[in-house]
Amino acid sequence: MCTTCGCASGETTIEGHQHFHHVHDHDHDHDHDHEHNHSHNIHFGLGPAHSHAPGLSQSRMVEIEKNILSKNDEYAQKNRQYFTDKAMLALNLVSSPGSGKTTLLTKSITDLSAELNLSVIEGDQQTSNDADRIRATGVSAVQINTGKGCHLDAHMVEHAMETLAPEAGGVVFIENVGNLVCPASFDLGEAHKVAILSVTEGEDKPLKYPDMFFAADIMILNKIDLLPYLNFDVAKCIEYARRVNPKILVLQVSATTGEGMEDWYQWIRTSRQLRLIGRSDMLEAKDVDMKVSV
Amino acid sequence: MHEMSLCEGILQIIEAEAEKQHFTEVKNVILDVGVLSGVELSALEFSFGVVMQGSVAEHATLQINSIEAQAWCMQCAKTITIKQRYDACDQCGSYQLQVSSGDELKIKELEVN
Numbered sequence: 001m002c003t004t005c006g007c008a009s010g011e012t013t014i015e016g017h018q019h020f021h022h023v024h025d026h027d028h029d030h031d032h033d034h035e036h037n038h039s040h041n042i043h044f045g046l047g048p049a050h051s052h053a054p055g056l057s058q059s060r061m062v063e064i065e066k067n068i069l070s071k072n073d074e075y076a077q078k079n080r081q082y083f084t085d086k087a088m089l090a091l092n093l094v095s096s097p098g099s100g101k102t103t104l105l106t107k108s109i110t111d112l113s114a115e116l117n118l119s120v121i122e123g124d125q126q127t128s129n130d131a132d133r134i135r136a137t138g139v140s141a142v143q144i145n146t147g148k149g150c151h152l153d154a155h156m157v158e159h160a161m162e163t164l165a166p167e168a169g170g171v172v173f174i175e176n177v178g179n180l181v182c183p184a185s186f187d188l189g190e191a192h193k194v195a196i197l198s199v200t201e202g203e204d205k206p207l208k209y210p211d212m213f214f215a216a217d218i219m220i221l222n223k224i225d226l227l228p229y230l231n232f233d234v235a236k237c238i239e240y241a242r243r244v245n246p247k248i249l250v251l252q253v254s255a256t257t258g259e260g261m262e263d264w265y266q267w268i269r270t271s272r273q274l275r276l277i278g279r280s281d282m283l284e285a286k287d288v289d290m291k292v293s294v
Numbered sequence: 295m296h297e298m299s300l301c302e303g304i305l306q307i308i309e310a311e312a313e314k315q316h317f318t319e320v321k322n323v324i325l326d327v328g329v330l331s332g333v334e335l336s337a338l339e340f341s342f343g344v345v346m347q348g349s350v351a352e353h354a355t356l357q358i359n360s361i362e363a364q365a366w367c368m369q370c371a372k373t374i375t376i377k378q379r380y381d382a383c384d385q386c387g388s389y390q391l392q393v394s395s396g397d398e399l400k401i402k403e404l405e406v407n
Contacts, residue, residue, distance in 0.1 A: 059321050064311060064401040068303045068325070151296055182296035185332050185399075210379035211332040214393075243380040243389040 072186055075154035079189025082161065086168040087282045089272040092188050094212060095196035096205075097178030100222045102130045104196060104255040104264075105173055109137045112265060116272070117170030121160045123152040123177045130175065140164060151182040154189055169282045171272055180209040191271065192216075198223040199230055203237035210244045218249045220264060225254040297337040300399070301345035307401055312350050315406075320351035322405035328361040330379060330396035335360075363396025 067073065083090045095101050102122075109118055120141040122131040131143035142160045144152060157174060166172055174190060176183040184193075195216035197205055200223055206213040213219060219241050221234065238250050251267065253260035276282055308320060323342075327333055335358060342356050363376045369388040376396070382389050 059405050059407045060317075062311065062315055062317065062404045062406050064307065064404055066307050067400045068300050068307070069399060071303050071306050149299070151299075153299065181332065182299075185296055186299075207380050211330070214379050240380070243382075245379075246390055 069185065069187075072154050075158055076187035076189040079154055079157055079161065081189075082158075083172070083189060083191070084275075086166075087275050087279045088166065088168065088170055088172055089268070089275050090172045090174060090188070090190040091268075091271075092174045092176055092183070092190035092193045093196060094176045094180070094183045094193055094216065095178060095198075096180045096201065099178070099196045099198040099201065100255050101175055101178070101196050102133055104220065104222060104253070105175060106133055106137055107255045107258070107261065108173075108264065108268075109134065109139050111261065112171075112268070113137065113139055116268075117167040119164050119166040119170060119172050121152075121157060121164065121172065121174045123156075123175055125149070125177060140166070146177055150177060150179050151186050152176050152188060153186050157188045169276065171268060180205070180212045184209075184211040184215045191275070192218060194218050194220060196220045196222055197237070199227055199232040199234070199237075203233050204240055206237065206241040206244050213241050213244045213248065216245070216248060218251065218267065221250060221252045222255055224252050225257045225259060297334060298341045298345065300333065300338060301341040304342070304401060305345055305349055305351065308351050308404065309349065311404065312406075317404075317406035318350060319407040320354040320404050321407060322355050322357055323351060323401065324357045324359065324403040324405070326359050326361050326398045326400050326402045328363060328396040328398035329377065330363045330393065331399040332397075333399065359402065361396060361398045363393060365391040365393045367391055 079090070082088075093101050093105070105120065109120070112118060118139050120131070120134045120139060122128075122134060122141055122143045123146060124130055124143070125146050125148070127145070128143040131141040134141035142164045144156050144160055146152065146156070152174065161172075164172075174188055176188075180195075193212075193216040195213055195218070197219060199221060202208070206219070221237065224234075227234070234252065241248050241250060249267070251260060251263050253264055255261065304323065304325075308323070312318070312320075327335070327338075338358070339356055346352050346354060364373050365376050365381075365383075366372070367374050367383040367385065367388060368390040369386045370383060372385065373394065374383055374385065374391075376391065376393070379393065380389070381391070383391060
């Protein structure tokens with residue numbers, strides 16, 4: 001591998017181009033215990049790696065072996081503990097912009113708020129439009145504006161939870177920033193990532209953004225009421241999703257017409273019940289369920 | 295562009311280590327990055343230069359060890375190498391793969407003064 005830019009695999013490639021990155025005029029197989037000084041061409045980084053400057057022999061190596069995301073993971077672990085202590089089900093909703101996340105959420109809230117304690121964390125780069133839409137349903141919501149950021153991180157969620165102070169035994173929906181790339185890497189402490197894909201997008205999205213569909217436990221195929229007007233191969237889409245993640249559960253819904261939504265609700269109820277196992281201290285929260293199911 | 299956040303994570307770790315292990319300058323940062331980690335290396339390099347400015351690692355070079363991805367094929371009962379998450383087993387064509395490595399994303403070592 002080239003230590004200058006790390007290119008070898010995982011770099012940007014454009015179909016039909018051999019190498020998008022840049023031209024190398026140096027050898028990739030040099031050994032490291034000599035001083036070398038070969039010229040490097042156009043370069044996005046910080047100058048040649050391994051170009052040991054004179055006097056460097058005095059420096060020492062420090063073993064770190066620490067995950068780069070460890071700070072986020074610490075916060076995520078804290079959040080997860082909080083959710084566990086309060087027997088709450090936290091769901092991290094991820095999708096590209098325009099897949100119908102907020103519509104799915106408002107519909108779910110309207111249909112479920114009588115039986116479950118619900119609260120919402122909304123992530124967007126700008127505006128509180130989505131949180132306003134949620135609050136219009138009567139459920140408490142906190143908007144996180146990430147500014148230039150492309151994802152929510154666990155620390156933001158921790159702060160949002162302080163503001164939200166949701167009731168124990170309930171369900172917290174975390175609507176992530178519309179982005180199928182970055183949110184895949186950031187654990188928020190949720191129980192499940194829920195990937196939402198609408199049929200107005202391409203059926204090959206699971207292959208184009210495999211990290212997200214790998215990280216998700218469930219994929220909701222939304223806007224299925226539009227299928228008659230589109231060239232979207234549902235079977236193919238599901239097959240692609242399973243290639244990336246053989247265990248992924250797929251539900252087909254239309255948040256607008258309500259078709260298939262009962263399956264989604266059943267999944268939420270069941271997932272929440274699993275959180276309550278062994279939690280006799282949460283009996284009161286359970287009662288909320290009982291009232292409705294009778 | 296979450297590479298910027300990753301570099302901020304790298305800097306936090308470096309600063310914590312600088313205090314713990316008493317060094318004032320970082321010469322070289324060595325990372326292990328798996329091919330499935332979802333990191334765009336050129337973006338990481340670019341962000342690294344920006345984020346490290348004014349820190350103990352301002353003049354540090356970045357060395358990235360790319361870690362290949364391996365998976366267990368449930369059909370062949372063998373470990374195989376893959377390039378992407380949706381790759382089929384190169385022996386039998388099955389997609390029933392359990393990915394076992396390739397999502398590494400860590401600071402391996404620092405060369406410091």
